[in-house]
Amino acid sequence: MIDLSSQEKIKEIDDLVSGWIKTLAVQTKEQRAKHGLKVSNKDGDHRNLVTNIDRANQKVLIDKILALDPDAHFVCEEAGEARAQSMDGQVWFIDPIDGTLNFVLENRDYAIMMALYEDGEPVLGWICDVPAARLFHGGQKTGIYENERALEPLTDKTLTDSVVIVSGRRLVVGEKPYGELAQRACAFRVLGSAGISFTRLFAGSAQAYLSKLSPWDLAAGRALAEGMGYQVKNLDGTSPNMLLSNSVLIATSSIHREVVKMVKD
Amino acid sequence: MIDLSSQEKIKEIDDLVSGWIKTLAVQTKEQRAKHGLKVSNKDGDHRNLVTNIDRANQKVLIDKILALDPDAHFVCEEAGEARAQSMDGQVWFIDPIDGTLNFVLENRDYAIMMALYEDGEPVLGWICDVPAARLFHGGQKTGIYENERALEPLTDKTLTDSVVIVSGRRLVVGEKPYGELAQRACAFRVLGSAGISFTRLFAGSAQAYLSKLSPWDLAAGRALAEGMGYQVKNLDGTSPNMLLSNSVLIATSSIHREVVKMVKD
Known part of the structure; x- marks a missing residue:
């Protein structure tokens, strides 16, 4: 279990994971540029793609979380990890490349996403627009940020x-x-x-x-x-x-x- | 009439107009940030918008072209300029803000566009993604560029x-x-x-x-x-x-x- 008992503790986890994701985003772009992609279909669907980088990113993130909490539970996009059966306690969500089709065909508009929930409630979320190098992160208790900048409060529009x-x-x-x-x-x-x-x-x-x-x-x-x-x-x-x-x-x-x-x- | 008789002459016009548009793109962003926008509807349609900057940009570009060729003919998006009645000779096309709705509501994904045609055939085109500061320019005789970089030839995909x-x-x-x-x-x-x-x-x-x-x-x-x-x-x-x-x-x-x-x- 990770200590999420205070705003400071939550902020520490936000900073730590933000660092992982920023590094991984840079590596994702470099790897693609240097080595290209190995692409395969999931479930025989030519629109449902997975690449070697999706799989590698997921492994990197799981290993980092397990070093922090050896008993961590996960809900991950790619196969290979036992999926949490309940939302009790702490659950980590990982989408190692969201928009894999965009990643493969467009080379823009894809993201690395992670979240940490406790007893079914969101604590922190991270969405990194990889090509644009924009990381959105935070949660209810810490506020929401784009990179270092706190975001404006929402205007209610019709x-x-x-x-x-x-x-x-x-x-x-x-x-x-x-x-x-x-x-x-x-x-x-x-x-x-x-x-x-x-x-x-x-x-x-x-x-x-x-x-x-x-x-x-x-x-x-x-x-x-x-x-x-x-x-x-x-x-x-x-x-x-x-x-x-x-x-x-x-x-x-x-x-x-x-x-x-x-x-x- | 502008001299478009050689690749060098065409390239000179490309460079000249590219310079105008880059400057105007910077001014467009600055003006919006400093003074905001005066928005009105066209034809009573709440989705068909025009702003003070659309109108101002069009005037800037028309004045620059007229300084180059006092007899220039135009096809412009915004009202105020006589529209070319034929494609004979040289015709300039101006869209001073393309995607005005995006400009107003999203503050992203809008463009300044210009083109020069001669006897119905395209000679040069310019599309500047203003927020991203990416200018695509050129034509059949000069090649196509994103800012200074020549673009890859097209792959025929199904x-x-x-x-x-x-x-x-x-x-x-x-x-x-x-x-x-x-x-x-x-x-x-x-x-x-x-x-x-x-x-x-x-x-x-x-x-x-x-x-x-x-x-x-x-x-x-x-x-x-x-x-x-x-x-x-x-x-x-x-x-x-x-x-x-x-x-x-x-x-x-x-x-x-x-x-x-x-x-x-």
């Missing part, structure tokens, strides 16, 4: 005045309420990475994000978004189950109310 | 292996073939700015872009894209009319063939 980000895949197959949300917003974006979508919310470039997210896609973003005052809820208004996939809306309070109404009507 | 960018507005109202193109590509993106979408093609992060574009949205991107080997055609295979709006597909040759077939079937 849908008509907002930019929303949606999962392209769910929009294009006609899943509700993706199309209606996109149409009613001032503008919408499709970016292909949960981590990068979250960074747009933190930077104030967008006010809502709707997608179906796996635990490792959601955990860090939820910790940071809730720390800034965003609502993070399933479309039926319940809290996400952090061990399953959820259709989650991360949005200002006003947009959340509008979408819950949209879904009911 | 739809299944490609990232495509589409107009979100046209996708979400069900216009053909936006949805099918998005579904059949490896991934798709919605970015909200023609200029920024073009820069993704030039940087190799995407391989196709489909949208309905006004002349000032298309002119610079067409000059640069054709210079790199992209096909720039209407969905029926004809060449865009540079004085009207066009539903244009900018894509690798393979993707162009696939989409023309998709539209016919």
